[in-house]
Amino acid sequence: MQVRLESIGCRLNIGEIEAMARGLAKAGHRVVGPGTPAELCILNTCTVTSIASRKSRQLIRQLKRANPSAALIVTGCDAELAPSEMVEIGVDLVVGNAQKERLLELAEAEGLLDMTPTDPDELELFEPGDSTRTRAFLKVQDGCDNRCTFCVITIARGAGRSVPADAIMEELHELQRLGYREVVLSGVHLGSYGHDFGDQRGLQHLVERALAETAIERLRLSSLEPWDLDAGFFEVFSYPRLLPHLHLPLQSGCDETLKRMARRTTRKEFSALVRDARRAVPDLAISSDIIVGFPGETDEEFEQSIALVEELAFSRLHIFRYSRREGTPAEKMSAQVRGPVAQERSRRMHALAADLEHRFNSKLVGNTADVLWETAEDHGQTLRWSGLTQNYVRVTATTSLDADLLNVVTPTEIVDVVPGGVVGRILNSEF
Ligand code: SF4
Structure with a gap:
């Protein structure tokens, strides 16, 4: 079956959709992009702002227009908070956040999908995110126990809960097997990882275990609330595979x-951190x-x-x-x-x-960075590649048309600054 997967909002939503893509691939389904008709569409919605909520509904309508005979399943925070509105605009199945991990199973129970595992030898060679298989967002935590007064996410996603570390290690091995070079550990409140298991240093322990037990080349942390960290936490950055970027x-x-x-x-505590x-x-x-x-x-x-x-x-x-x-x-x-x-x-x-x-x-100009190359744009006689440094700066570099840098890490000299990033010169003589 051809399945279109879409996500709006945070990295966690992207991570969840990527996990669904891996599940669909194992059952022999094919994830298709906007240009290809789909028989089933799944959308992970967002409601963090009124704009995100509006965009979620616009995308539902677009998916219906582009795939009139496809079944449409929605999940995520906007669907969680307004399920009846989703049905009114033509959604076939609304899956609440608490059931999101079982979405494919529920779709199968509704007769929208067959999830019988396919013999691996017969699988069409589809790997999730085939065209962008560079960075994976891996959900390791969901929900939040805080009550920031502006935040609707804590209402939509419920109390904080961590994914058991053994399951995360399995996922990391699978992502490595699929060829991902970088994994971003993601959560609604990532810094609270392990607190529900009674481990106040859970995130630090998880990072240490991930680096010791897997060979993932680049590990990145998504957003962390400042009150979850102390000076001792930064010791984990002594592992060079943990990338030097913090979103606080x-x-x-x-x-x-x-x-x-x-x-x-x-102000004082944040500045000190x-x-x-x-x-x-x-x-x-x-x-x-x-x-x-x-x-x-x-x-x-x-x-x-x-x-x-x-x-x-x-x-x-x-x-x-x-x-x-x-x-x-x-x-x-x-x-x-x-x-x-x-x-x-x-x-x-x-x-x-x-x-x-x-x-x-x-x-950064004059320095060398290890850049993971992710996408290329055709500029006639040349390709313009775009990638990320270890510390999350967007780099572009021009190569000949035959250079294939997708999912390659190269040492790159930073030569200029442009709005939104920098320009690099690839130092690897092959390119
Ligand atoms: S810590 Fe983040 S997710 Fe939790 S309530 Fe505050 S803003 Fe929302």
């Missing part, structure tokens, strides 16, 4: 706003998330955010304009920030983020 969501640089957000950190991390890990890139226009954010509070973001010199910043999410405490807070004010704050924060990214990337 700050959300606001003002203590009063952080308190209203129920974030379990302060960043200092400890940089001291312990050379070449570390630290990226972050910021919300602008949170209810009650005054001009003075916003200026504190701007000042802290500048002082901490993040390598990259994801900026979210606060969006009211039903069922969250922040939705009911008084003093919602007016749209034009939030828009102007977003503009200023974006300008600062671009400047900081440029400053960080400029320091």
Whole structure:
């Protein structure tokens, strides 16, 4: 059967869809892209902002239009919070987040799919993500026990729970067998990994075990909440296969706003953590998330955010304009920030983020990085390859048309800075 898989939102959603692709491949199904008609479509939705929710529904309609006779299954946070609306727009099966891991099984029970394992010798040689088999997002944790007042994810995904380490090791071996060079360990609240098993240093132990028991070449951590880390955690970065990149969501640089957000950190604690991390890990890139226009954010509070973001010199910043999410405490807070004010704050924060990214990337010029090449664009006489450094900087490099760099890691000299990344010169003489 031809199955179209789509995901909106976070890396965790991508990881879940990739796991489904591996399950489908084992049963002999073929995952197809947008240009090929599908007999079944599966969409992992998102509701982190009102825009994400709108995009989820737009994609449902697009999938139906492009594949009118296909069955359509949706799962994920938007489907979890609005199942009846999904059915109204023509979805055949809605699978809640708690059942997501059993989605293929449930689809089979509904007669939408046959999941009988196929004899491996008869399998068409399909490997999930065939065209982009470079980095895999591996879900190791789901849910969250915190209650940040803006966050709908904690409502949609439930309490925190960790995937047992033995199952993760099996998945890592499988990803290695499929040829992935890099694995990103992902979770809603990754830093709490193992807490439900009573291991307060669970993530550190998981990383150590993954590096000791598998030969995955590059291991990366997705977003980590600052309060889960201490200076001792950074010792894990002494393993060179753990890539020197941390994504630490700050959300606001003002203590009063952080308190209203129920974030379990302060300006002082966050800054100290960043200092400890940089001291312990050379070449570390630290990226972050910021919300602008949170209810009650005054001009003075916003200026504190701007000042802290500048002082901490993040390598990259994801900026979210606060969006009211039903069922969250922040939705009911008084003093919602007016749209034009939030828009102007977003503009200023974006300008600062671009400047900081440029400053960080400029320091790489003249250095050599190991780049994992992921995609190529045809530019007539040449190919323009795009890849990632160890510390998560996007690199482009030009090669001849016959160079095949997909899923190859090369030493690359960084020669220039461009918006959104750097330009590299591949040092490997083969290319
Ligand atoms: S830590 Fe806060 S923002 Fe992150 S998932 Fe949990 S409640 Fe949401």
